[in-house]
């Protein structure tokens with residue numbers, strides 16, 4: 108499948124975001140309660156300097172929300188694990204496969220386990236968690252079970268419906284977007300669309316891109332552009348990311 112620079116850049120950013128998430132269970136980035144500090148890739152920030160990594164996290168969140176005003180649902184398509192999950196289970200190959208329900212469960216288990224570990228490991232290393240669970244510590248058993256069941260519910264049952272109707276970031280994004288926000292637009296002036304439905308089959312959010320790519324639900328992931336390029340040939344696509352502010 109032909110990929111333009113936007114798609115390649117998105118894949119690189121997705122990979123980096125997974126590595127950053129994995130750095131938490133590996134304790135490269137975490138709160139060290141024993142030593143009363145935050146660890147950030149080998150650097151310790153004690154109580155007096157804890158302000159710096161916390162400030163960076165808050166600044167990053169504000170940056171993502173702010174840039175979303177101009178660029179659309181940037182966080183969803185570039186950083187969110189749910190989007191990665193949906194790209195997997197709603198790929199054209201999996202969409203029509205008999206084994207899709209099994210794959211949904213397997214990927215849900217993997218994503219849920221990892222996300223629970225990311226949250227718990229931010230405060231407690233894995234060996235401490237195992238020790239506490241083995242000793243019957245009810246708070247950690249309750250928190251880890253509730254988180255795991257919650258994530259399983261999201262991945263197995265709600266999927267893109269959560270992203271469209273329940274995700275706080277999507278709600279903020281919906282409030283902040285304007286006619287200056289970047290959107291994926293479909294134009295077919297030469298009537299070259301072959302109605303192959305490649306764009307419909309690849310959209311991870313189950314949108315019909317030809318009719319719904321300009322709605323707030325579209326994450327500007329560019330997968331419909333890639334699918335259309337594959338159908339119409341290199342350099343041709345009926346989808347374009349339009350940035351009115353440029």
Ligand code: SF4
Pocket residue numbers: 291309310311312314315316319320324325326327328329330331332
């Ligand atoms: S419409 Fe296109 S850009 Fe929007 S979410 Fe679907 S595949 Fe991605």
Ligand code: SF4
Pocket residue numbers: 299300301302303304305306307317334335336338339345
């Ligand atoms: S991928 Fe392109 S050619 Fe195929 S249905 Fe979608 S817009 Fe039409």
